[in-house]
Amino acid sequence: MSGICDGRVVVVTGAGRGLGRAHARAFAAEGARLVVNDLGVGLDGAPGPDSPARRVVDEIRAAGGEAVAHGGDIATTEGASSLVATALEVYGRLDTLVNNAGFLRDRMLVNLDEDDWDAVLRVHLKGHFLPLKHAAAHWRAEAKAGRMPVARIVNTSSGAGLLGSVGQGNYSAAKAGIVGLTLVAAAELARYGVQVNAIAPAARTRMTERTFAETMTAPAGGFDAMAPENVSPLVVWLGSAASAGVTGRVFEAEGGRITVMEGWRPGPSADKGARWSPGEAGETALKLLAEAAEPGTVYGA
Numbered sequence: 001m002s003g004i005c006d007g008r009v010v011v012v013t014g015a016g017r018g019l020g021r022a023h024a025r026a027f028a029a030e031g032a033r034l035v036v037n038d039l040g041v042g043l044d045g046a047p048g049p050d051s052p053a054r055r056v057v058d059e060i061r062a063a064g065g066e067a068v069a070h071g072g073d074i075a076t077t078e079g080a081s082s083l084v085a086t087a088l089e090v091y092g093r094l095d096t097l098v099n100n101a102g103f104l105r106d107r108m109l110v111n112l113d114e115d116d117w118d119a120v121l122r123v124h125l126k127g128h129f130l131p132l133k134h135a136a137a138h139w140r141a142e143a144k145a146g147r148m149p150v151a152r153i154v155n156t157s158s159g160a161g162l163l164g165s166v167g168q169g170n171y172s173a174a175k176a177g178i179v180g181l182t183l184v185a186a187a188e189l190a191r192y193g194v195q196v197n198a199i200a201p202a203a204r205t206r207m208t209e210r211t212f213a214e215t216m217t218a219p220a221g222g223f224d225a226m227a228p229e230n231v232s233p234l235v236v237w238l239g240s241a242a243s244a245g246v247t248g249r250v251f252e253a254e255g256g257r258i259t260v261m262e263g264w265r266p267g268p269s270a271d272k273g274a275r276w277s278p279g280e281a282g283e284t285a286l287k288l289l290a291e292a293a294e295p296g297t298v299y300g301a
């Protein structure tokens with residue numbers, strides 16, 4: 001196979017099903033050699049009996065590609081470091097990391113248990129940080145040894161993290177945190193040849209079965225807008241050398257649409273040059289709000 005990722009070694013976390021599987025297969029179809037990670041857990045993170053990473057490895061190999069499975073938990077130091085080590089041991093290099101693994105524990109905030117908060121923050125936020133850290137340490141060593149990487153990280157945020165989503169306080173906080181992590185990583189790692197971007201995807205997977213219930217069944221013929229495979233081409237491009245110069249950005253990707261998300265930036269502002277009284281601060285805040293753009297609607301509000 002040959003394509004825009006010829007010669008590259010790509011790690012995709014949570015690639016045993018859904019979006020990660022689609023990304024891994026799309027990278028392989030563009031000539032990349034893959035490490036397919038998946039712990040094989042249920043929708044809520046509970047241990048599952050299957051080994052979906054191996055199935056995806058078999059699919060990639062059957063299509064003529066190269067792939068190996070990694071079954072570790074990416075939110076642990078052991079899992080994240082062995083993931084990077086697997087790429088280096090099997091292929092001798094690492095070029096792209098796609099952070100994608102995660103699960104949901106949806107509850108309204110008043111009903112959200114501490115365990116559900118911790119589990120979702122852990123798998124998404126720590127599960128992005130640890131593989132990123134271990135991959136970045138490798139790329140920094142390469143840069144210092146005079147072998148400047150052309151390295152890419154693609155993180156997975158969500159519309160829930162950008163706009164908020166009712167019943168997903170834990171998930172929204174984690175996915176907003178991933179945007180902050182992406183901005184810092186892009187700024188810190190540029191000197192080592194590493195570009196870091198994030199996507200906010202939407203696709204029909206087991207995670208969104210209920211959300212996209214009416215589009216669960218692919219239309220007979222025609223374009224299946226909710227297929228996870230629609231999100232992968234942008235991820236493959238961001239993970240390739242062809243995306244040179246693009247870093248610290250967030251893209252929404254759904255169906256046939258790609259949107260650059262424009263984040264927080266200063267809006268209307270007033271400076272008294274001295275301390276406001278609470279009454280003055282309130283009056284000024286209301287005046288500024290009247291001049292400011294309306295925020296986007298929170299999903300489900």
Ligand SMILES: NC(=O)c1ccc[n+]([C@@H]2O[C@H](COP(=O)([O-])OP(=O)(O)OC[C@H]3O[C@@H](n4cnc5c(N)ncnc54)[C@H](O)[C@@H]3O)[C@@H](O)[C@H]2O)c1
Nearest residue numbers: 014018019039040041073074100101102158202203205207
């Ligand atoms: N599907 C959507 O519309 C949508 C929208 C916004 C964001 N996302 C994000 O996209 C990513 C993929 O979601 P999906 O819809 O494909 O879900 P999915 O449940 O189909 O796939 C997620 C995979 O991650 C794996 N996983 C979970 N915890 C893991 C861990 N600790 N270590 C390794 N693997 C682990 C699971 O076993 C599963 O195979 C997630 O980060 C999700 O939050 C999805």
